[in-house]
Amino acid sequence: MAGNGESAMEVEEPEPQPKSAAPMEKGKAVVVPAGLPLHKDTPWVEKYRPQSLADVAAHRDIVDTIDRLTSENKLPHLLLYGPPGTGKTSTILAVARKIYGSQYQNMILELNASDDRGIDVVRQQIQDFASTQSFSFSSKSSVKLVLLDEADAMTKDAQFALRRVIEKYTKSTRFALICNHVNKIIPALQSRCTRFRFAPLNAAHITERVQFIIKAEGIDVTDSGLAAIVRLSNGDMRKALNILQSTHMASPRITEDAVYLCTGNPMPKDIEQICFWLLNEAFAASFRRISELKTKKGLALIDIVREVTVFIFKIKMPSDVRVQLINDLADIEYRLSFGCNDKLQLGSLISSFTHARSAMVAAAK
Structure with a gap:
């Protein structure tokens, strides 16, 4: 390291030394940063x-x-x-x-x-x-x-x-x-x-920390509600705690439906229905049904695309078809993140599944 002199604290860059995972005993005390009073509405x-x-x-x-x-x-x-x-x-x-x-x-x-x-x-x-x-x-x-x-x-x-x-x-x-x-x-x-x-946190770490806070705050949370919080956090502890607190403020009992309603994410059953339309309906019918569902439930297309990307791993299809579909969905998500027109990207989504459906039929023959 360049400098005006060597320091007793200067070291060569070390490699992190993996250690055997100790039992996770987190959340030993409820604490607040210095200067931040402990109010019931503290984030x-x-x-x-x-x-x-x-x-x-x-x-x-x-x-x-x-x-x-x-x-x-x-x-x-x-x-x-x-x-x-x-x-x-x-x-x-x-x-x-x-x-x-x-x-x-x-x-x-x-x-x-x-x-x-x-x-x-x-x-x-x-x-x-x-x-x-x-x-x-x-x-x-x-x-x-x-x-x-x-x-x-x-x-x-x-x-x-x-x-x-x-x-x-x-x-x-x-x-x-x-x-x-x-x-x-x-x-x-x-x-x-x-x-x-710092990689995204795994589900076990987030679950344990969220369970500790649930107990500390005395919240009524169902198992499916906890699973939904962990799933929607995507390895982000801050996001998990924000979802937990906002859902608690909106509903006395935190269920799966309450979590999805509070966050505005499409529910698993809605994604399953959308995938059914994409794989079985004609272009015009799929476009109309998905548009109606988006409007009725106030869903964002980018959230639908992300959830569909996860769901297609549950659908039986040739690996090359799945890879191509995932790449197509990634392109659509990328374009949506830059503000591209929702209707055009919904058309791209349906077209991608139409091509995948044709490829699956051809592979089955």
Whole structure:
């Protein structure tokens, strides 16, 4: 790592050391970030945010590696990347609490790079903080921490300026960059950080954490309602807790129907019906029926396409036909994400299934 001198805390980039999965004992305390009062309407995402590394729901190999580096006073610059709601910010905040204790507020600079993304922020706020002498009463570390959330939103000029700041203040400051898309971080910054990828959480971790909150809040949730929350979260813990809280506010009992009604996602039985129309009805009939269902239930076509993509794995068809259909659906979803006309994309959806149906008939002969 380039810089003005070697630091006792500088390390070569380590490989995360996998460890045997310990029993998950998360949610040991109901806590709120400093300064946030505990009200009944506090967002559960914050109310139940892990306050220590032991409370982080998953990614134990990453958490244990960072914990070990922290304990050995060898914490490097960090680059944590992966999808939203996978524990990136919670992990680094828990690290900061472990290192600084009661001096936590004085020893870290936390910025959201999507708001403060220009070069002036690097030259002013970040450089001023990094250059200021720290007076920590903590026996663990006098090295400060700069936390840049959503770092992939920073401009290229800001990232190049940040690279120089990192080099200059390595002895006194550690930098933690958090982002969803690591490819948007310039190589010069990536090479100066130890990278850890946070994958989407598996269903078991989300289920356990949600069950803990259900018990803590005294909520009436059916098994099918819990399964729907976990399924719709797609590995995003933040999304799971938001769905749980919003559904609880809308319905005294959280059932599968209540979850789908609250989120506006198409229900499994609706997707099954849509797939039946796509595989059996003529183009005009399919278009009319799906359009009527969309209007009646207020469904978004992009949500229908995503759910249909999952459902087709339950349909028996030749593997090459399934692969082609999945690719077609991915193209439709991509176009919808950029605001393409719904009616045109619905026509594309029906056409894709028409071709798949013809291919299935030809393969059966």
